[in-house]
Amino acid sequence: MNILSWLVIIPLLTVTGILFLNDTRKVKLVSAVGMSIQLIVSAVIVYMYLTARKAGNTDEMLFVSRHEWFRTLHIFYTVGVDGVSVAMIALTSVVVFAGIFASWEMEDLRKEFFISLILLATGVFGFFISIDLFTMFLFYEVAVIPMFLLIGIWGSGPKEYSAMKLTLMLMGGSALLMVGLIGIYFNSAPDGGPLTFNILEISKITIPIAAQRIFFPLTFVGFGVLGALFPFHTWSPDGHASAPTAVSMLHAGVLMKLGGYGAFRVAMFLMPEAASEMAWIFIILTTISVVYGAFGAIAQKDLKYINAYSSVSHCGLVLFAVLMMNQHAMGGAILQMISHGLMTALFFALIGMIYGRTHTRMINEMGGLMKVIPFLSVIYVMAGLASLGLPGFSGFVAEMSIFFGAFQHPDLFHRVATIVAVTSIVITAVYILRVVAILLLGPIKDHHFDNLGDAKWYERMSVVTLLAGIIYIGMAPLGLATMIKESLIPIVDKLL
Amino acid sequence: MSLENFAIMRHELLLTAAFLIILVGEIFTAEEKKGKLRGFAIILFAIVTAAGFLPGAEGSLFGDMFRSSRTTLLMKNVLNIGTLIVLIQSFTWLGKPENIDRVSEYFMLLISTLIGMNFMISSGHFVMFYLGLELATIPLAALAAFERYKNNSAEAGIKLILSSSLSSGILLFGLSMIYGTTGSLYFDNIAASATAMPLTVLGFIFFFAGMAFKMSLVPFHLWTADVYEGAPVNITSYLSVISKGAAAFIFVIILFTVFPVIIQTWERMIWIIAVLTMTVGNLFAIRQKNMKRFLAFSSIAQAGFFLLGFIGGNELGMTTVIYYALIYIFSNLAAFGVVAAISNQTGRESMDEYNGLYRTNPGLSLVMMLAMFSLAGIPPVAGFFGKFFLFMAAAEKGFYVLVTIAVLNTIIALYYYLLVVKAMFINKNEDPIGRFKSDNMTKLGLAICIAGIVITGFASGIFEMIRNISFGI
Numbered sequence: 001m002n003i004l005s006w007l008v009i010i011p012l013l014t015v016t017g018i019l020f021l022n023d024t025r026k027v028k029l030v031s032a033v034g035m036s037i038q039l040i041v042s043a044v045i046v047y048m049y050l051t052a053r054k055a056g057n058t059d060e061m062l063f064v065s066r067h068e069w070f071r072t073l074h075i076f077y078t079v080g081v082d083g084v085s086v087a088m089i090a091l092t093s094v095v096v097f098a099g100i101f102a103s104w105e106m107e108d109l110r111k112e113f114f115i116s117l118i119l120l121a122t123g124v125f126g127f128f129i130s131i132d133l134f135t136m137f138l139f140y141e142v143a144v145i146p147m148f149l150l151i152g153i154w155g156s157g158p159k160e161y162s163a164m165k166l167t168l169m170l171m172g173g174s175a176l177l178m179v180g181l182i183g184i185y186f187n188s189a190p191d192g193g194p195l196t197f198n199i200l201e202i203s204k205i206t207i208p209i210a211a212q213r214i215f216f217p218l219t220f221v222g223f224g225v226l227g228a229l230f231p232f233h234t235w236s237p238d239g240h241a242s243a244p245t246a247v248s249m250l251h252a253g254v255l256m257k258l259g260g261y262g263a264f265r266v267a268m269f270l271m272p273e274a275a276s277e278m279a280w281i282f283i284i285l286t287t288i289s290v291v292y293g294a295f296g297a298i299a300q301k302d303l304k305y306i307n308a309y310s311s312v313s314h315c316g317l318v319l320f321a322v323l324m325m326n327q328h329a330m331g332g333a334i335l336q337m338i339s340h341g342l343m344t345a346l347f348f349a350l351i352g353m354i355y356g357r358t359h360t361r362m363i364n365e366m367g368g369l370m371k372v373i374p375f376l377s378v379i380y381v382m383a384g385l386a387s388l389g390l391p392g393f394s395g396f397v398a399e400m401s402i403f404f405g406a407f408q409h410p411d412l413f414h415r416v417a418t419i420v421a422v423t424s425i426v427i428t429a430v431y432i433l434r435v436v437a438i439l440l441l442g443p444i445k446d447h448h449f450d451n452l453g454d455a456k457w458y459e460r461m462s463v464v465t466l467l468a469g470i471i472y473i474g475m476a477p478l479g480l481a482t483m484i485k486e487s488l489i490p491i492v493d494k495l496l
Numbered sequence: 497m498s499l500e501n502f503a504i505m506r507h508e509l510l511l512t513a514a515f516l517i518i519l520v521g522e523i524f525t526a527e528e529k530k531g532k533l534r535g536f537a538i539i540l541f542a543i544v545t546a547a548g549f550l551p552g553a554e555g556s557l558f559g560d561m562f563r564s565s566r567t568t569l570l571m572k573n574v575l576n577i578g579t580l581i582v583l584i585q586s587f588t589w590l591g592k593p594e595n596i597d598r599v600s601e602y603f604m605l606l607i608s609t610l611i612g613m614n615f616m617i618s619s620g621h622f623v624m625f626y627l628g629l630e631l632a633t634i635p636l637a638a639l640a641a642f643e644r645y646k647n648n649s650a651e652a653g654i655k656l657i658l659s660s661s662l663s664s665g666i667l668l669f670g671l672s673m674i675y676g677t678t679g680s681l682y683f684d685n686i687a688a689s690a691t692a693m694p695l696t697v698l699g700f701i702f703f704f705a706g707m708a709f710k711m712s713l714v715p716f717h718l719w720t721a722d723v724y725e726g727a728p729v730n731i732t733s734y735l736s737v738i739s740k741g742a743a744a745f746i747f748v749i750i751l752f753t754v755f756p757v758i759i760q761t762w763e764r765m766i767w768i769i770a771v772l773t774m775t776v777g778n779l780f781a782i783r784q785k786n787m788k789r790f791l792a793f794s795s796i797a798q799a800g801f802f803l804l805g806f807i808g809g810n811e812l813g814m815t816t817v818i819y820y821a822l823i824y825i826f827s828n829l830a831a832f833g834v835v836a837a838i839s840n841q842t843g844r845e846s847m848d849e850y851n852g853l854y855r856t857n858p859g860l861s862l863v864m865m866l867a868m869f870s871l872a873g874i875p876p877v878a879g880f881f882g883k884f885f886l887f888m889a890a891a892e893k894g895f896y897v898l899v900t901i902a903v904l905n906t907i908i909a910l911y912y913y914l915l916v917v918k919a920m921f922i923n924k925n926e927d928p929i930g931r932f933k934s935d936n937m938t939k940l941g942l943a944i945c946i947a948g949i950v951i952t953g954f955a956s957g958i959f960e961m962i963r964n965i966s967f968g969i
Contacts, residue, residue: 070956072963073888134884138875145874148914152922160922164914171910175903178884182891182899214896 002065003045004079004129007089010038011122015115024110028100031114035093035100035121042093049086050479053486060200060490061131069135074185074196078132083487084334087480088128088261091338094469095253095345096121099246101462102349105356106154106244113154116146117246124254133181133197133266137174140262143255144170144226147239147247155242162242169235173225177262180219184270187211202270203494212274220267220275220282227259228315229282230289237296240308245352248304252311253345257337260318264333264491268322272495279323280413286323287417289316294427298434303351303361306431307344310387313424314340320421321402324414325495327488329405332398334484339386339394339473346383346466350376353459354439357452363438367445373454377440379463384432386470389425394473397481399425503553504564507572508614510544515607522600530599534590537603538583545576560682561621566965568618571745571818575617578738578825579610581944585833586730587937588840594645602642605635606734613742617749622671622681625746629667629710632742633660636735640727652726659709659719667706673699683754692758700755704765707750710743712796713803714772721780724792729839732788733832736795741821744802748817752809759809766807767898773800774905781912785847787835790912791828794871797909798824804886804902808893815966816889819959820882823870826948827879830867833942834860837934844929847916852925857932861920863942868913870949873906878953885959 001009014034018027045063052062061080069075081089099117106113123143130136144167152163181197187207189195196202207215225232236256240248268275293313300306314336321333353376354369355361370377386393389400406418444450455463473480502509518537525533552569556562583606590599612631619625637660641653671681677696678686690696709716724732751762777797784790805817837860839845854861870879883906887899934942952958 070959072960073885075956138880141875141880145869148917149921152918160918163922164911164918167914168907168911172904172907175907176900178887178903179891179896179900182884182888183896185888186891 002063002079003041003048004063004065004081006041007038007045007125007129008122010034010041011118011125015118015122018111018115018118021111027110027114028104031100031118034118035097038121038125039093039097042089045081046086046090049081049083050483053083053483060487064131073134074194075134076132076198077135078198079129080131080200081129083483083485084261084265085128087334087338087484088257089125091257091341092121092124092128092254094465095249095341098345098349098462098465099249101458102249102352103244103246104458106246108154113150116150117250120146120150120250120255124250124258127258128261131199133184133199133202136199136262136266137178137181140177140258141171141174143258144174147243147251147255150247151239151243154244154247156244157242158238159242162238166235166239169232170226173222173232175222176218176225177222180215180222181266183211183215183218184266187215199265199270206273207271209273212271213277216267216271216274216278219271220263223259223262223267224282224319225259227256227263227319228289228293228312229259229319230285230292230316233289233293233312233316236312237305237308240311240348241302241304245348248307248348248352249345252308252348253341256311256315257318257341260315260322260333260337263319264322264330268325268495269491272325275323275325275495279325283320283323283414283417286316286320287420289313290320290421290424291427294424294431297431298427300431301362301364303354303363303435303439304348306363306435307347307351310347310428310431311340311344313428314344314387317399317402317421317424320417321406324402324406324409325492326405326408327485327492328401328408330488330492331481331485332401332403332405334488335394335401335473335477335481336398338480339398339470342466342469342473343383343386343395346379346463346470347387349459349462349466350380350383353455353463354380358446358449363435365446366439366449368441368443369449370440371444372449372452375454375460376463379467380440381436382467383470384436386474388429388432392471392474394470394477397474397477401481500553501555501557504555504557505562506552507548507569507576508611508618510547511607511611511614514540514544515604515611518600518603518607527597530596531591533599533603534587537600538580538587541580541583541607545573545580548573548576556620558624560684561624562615562618563620564618567749567814570962570965571617571742572614574818574822574825575610575613575738575742577822578741578829579606579734581825581829581833581941582606582730582734582738584937584941584944585733585829585836588935589728589730589836592840594643598642602639605639608635609633609639610738613738616746617742619746620683622674622683625750626664626668626671629706630664632739633664633710636731636739639731640723640735642731643728646726648726649728650726652723655719655726656723663706663709663716666702670699670702670704670706673702683750687754687756690755690757692761697758697761700758700761701765704762707743707747708769711740711747711799711802713769713799714776714796717773717776717796720796721789721792724795725786725789729788729832729836732792733829733836736791736832737825737828740795740799741825744799744817744821748806748814751806752814756809763807763809766803767895770800770803770807770898771901773797773803774902775800778905778908778912781909784912787845787847787850790847790916791831791835794909794912795828797905798828798871800905801883801886801902804890804895804898807895807898808889810889810892811966812885812892812963813889815959815963816882816885818962818966820886822958822962823878823882823949823952826945826952827867827870827877830863830942830945830949831871833938833945834864834867837938837942838929841932841934842929847919849929850916850919851923852928853920856928856930860934863946864920865917866946866949868916872910872913874910876953877949878951879949881953881959
């Protein structure tokens with residue numbers, strides 16, 4: 001059994017295990033054990049991957065395995081990974097692991113909650129390991145639909161509205177994506193021969209440019225809806241704010257990266273000619289995402305909304321970088337996906353923990369929390385500094401690569417876009433530092449908060465895991481960056 | 497007539513035999529024991545369904561008026577499976593005191609319509625087709641009016657018989673014009689000699705109108721909501737799934753084999769009607785609160801999706817129509833099964849009363865959720881595969897605009913299917929439907945549907961088998 005398929009089998013086994021449990025206390029244990037095993041398997045895969053590359057294996061994708069599924073439609077269950085996928089798998093397993101511990105106190109319908117959460121994770125893992133478009137799309141939709149129940153049942157605020165809006169908009173994106181994928185399939189053999197859904201095989205041929213001009217926008221927008229492309233990002237603020245903590249962590253941290261990864265792996269990789277022609281439209285849209293998201297965050301008073309808009313801005317930056325189509329920028333995009341994934345998961349976890357204590361998310365109702373819950377506050381400050389790109393944290397590495405790569409384009413349009421996007425750093429600093437000041441520093445605002453308990457063991461597990469990742473990438477990015485760069489070389493060659 | 501000739505008509509003969517056995521059984525059953533007939537009839541039908549899967553003979557009878565090929569055998573088997581599930585689901589409702597003394601009438605009428613559908617699918621001549629069509633329709637009107645003490649039911653029966661008669665008349669008129677221009681009613685002769693003359697096209701349009709009525713396509717759908725709402729739940733499920741499925745099957749056969757010469761005409765017609773049907777069905781379904789009306793409009797929209805398999809005139813199209821019909825049977829019957837179980841137990845049929853159902857009846861809620869996801873086309877259940885392949889069939893011939901409109905319609909449909917899921921799982925209710933245990937037959941029916949929904953997508957062998965068989969047309 002291919003090791004990659006275990007990434008899908010282990011969560012399914014965990015779900016089956018939870019299904020047959022009657023004691024709800026055991027549910028947490030089974031979930032934690034399952035996702036810990038998943039984390040270990042991911043680490044093993046990373047190690048195996050690095051070893052294989054060091055041994056001189058230069059295939060595009062490693063650990064490939066194909067199983068025929070619908071023979072007459074050329075649909076296979078094909079899995080394989082390269083440096084980028086391996087990085088994303090590592091990110092997902094860390095965030096899911098942290099998310100399980102952040103949900104330790106979930107009481108209502110606990111079994112169903114963990115089942116939905118782990119099914120969502122299954123979809124995400126399956127997406128990252130698939131290299132057959134049909135299977136990829138199947139996992140993509142599997143990852144979206146549990147969100148409806150997760151937000152609708154366990155959320156807060158206008159949860160039904162947010163859940164419905166999120167589900168319909170994301171499925172709308174995937175509807176357009178479906179048309180794009182079917183279009184790619186029927187154009188995958190322009191010189192005769194069998195049609196195929198396999199990404200590697202399609203990347204070797206050139207899809208006719210007329211078809212590319214139709215299907216590139218469909219595919220890019222289809223993935224972009226999930227990746228917070230302006231103006232399709234409107235599901236994000238309400239969706240993240242209404243979702244329970246672990247769901248926001250998973251969604252902003254991992255699910256939105258599906259959009260960025262898909263835009264890069266499918267839209268740009270398979271249709272590079274149309275991408276070059278049409279990139280300027282999407283660069284404008286993504287630049288707007290970056291800046292608009294940041295400005296939007298400044299205006300918010302609710303912690304979760306601030307973080308949601310911040311995610312729009314950072315995920316917009318991922319798409320911006322992908323559209324720059326050179327190695328530095330694309331490497332930066334992948335680093336940004338990982339960095340932001342960890343950061344936003346950390347933020348949402350912290351917000352959940354603060355809310356669990358103070359029962360409010362409005363920043364002007366809280367103040368001076370540093371004196372009351374020092375551990376959580378310090379972690380929050382560190383997360384904030386990482387978000388605004390302080391060197392030493394992963395955010396700096398990612399954004400540095402992106403802007404450096406973007407500025408390499410000599411023409412006016414790209415350079416202006418880059419400068420506009422760079423201003424988002426300053427705007428990010430404004431809302432991050434403002435929140436830190438109001439929330440954590442200064443005198444204690446409400447003396448009901450005088451005796452809040454600091455982080456418990458499972459909460460510490462959750463946040464320290466994420467912060468460790470952020471600092472590691474920030475301090476020693478070379479290993480990760482090299483792994484990603486090697487896998488980007490064939491892709492960038494194709495794009496130029 | 498030799499024995500091997502009989503083997504060609506195996507399905508119809510077995511069904512007729514079942515009909516006669518039930519008739520005789522009814523005569524010899526005492527008043528109090530009528531209930532036993534239900535189980536007996538279901539077992540009998542299960543045997544007929546299983547026998548249908550034995551390797552069949554192909555050929556033609558009655559001077560090519562009756563044809564049997566692997567494709568028609570497959571289609572009849574699919575209908576049999578669906579009818580078996582409907583019969584299993586009817587078990588409880590038939591046990592009610594007002595229905596118990598008419599059990600055998602129910603089975604006999606239902607089997608008659610199925611015999612009619614079988615003849616219709618196997619026809620090689622338009623008169624045989626018309627006979628099958630009438631045999632399939634008239635007993636259904638009697639069945640729709642089965643609950644004779646309810647006004648709704650009687651109204652449903654009248655609406656069904658009157659509108660079917662009108663559409664059959666129009667269809668017959670169209671057939672007469674086609675006879676006038678081609679000089680024959682045999683499918684092969686018409687295919688060979690038809691041209692795109694205006695009179696032929698007009699005849700075809702009238703024929704199309706008759707078939708569109710049967711499939712509830714817009715603008716011939718107006719009877720659907722009222723009849724589905726008024727008829728007993730099990731007849732509604734039979735109408736929405738088997739009747740529609742049979743109409744789709746014979747329609748696709750006739751379009752592809754008899755009228756390929758005017759493909760330009762019917763491609764355009766189907767394009768417009770598909771868009772209208774999907775859109776109207778979806779938009780009207782959004783506002784429905786009565787579950788039966790809701791499912792009625794949802795099935796109108798689904799009929800629109802079927803048309804995407806027709807439009808290409810390609811072999812992938814026929815495959816996906818049969819495949820989607822099978823998946824649609826399982827999904828819709830699961831949904832109707834839950835509605836029937838709740839309606840039989842508590843008489844409640846409104847979506848608002850389904851609020852909070854998960855807390856009291858988690859099993860039924862999960863079945864309904866899977867059925868809704870399958871109808872909406874969400875993975876990993878079978879509806880996703882069915883819809884994806886249907887869209888591929890239309891895209892193969894370049895109808896990308898139609899596919900885009902169809903996918904956008906799936907999103908509109910997703911909204912109202914999610915409303916049901918929302919009601920059951922998310923909404924709160926102070927007075928939810930109380931917890932009840934369904935009897936074994938209901939559970940069996942729902943279990944078969946769920947097995948179908950979950951397995952049919954992933955088990956690629958089913959799709960491959962259908963694809964191989966569809967080569968034959």
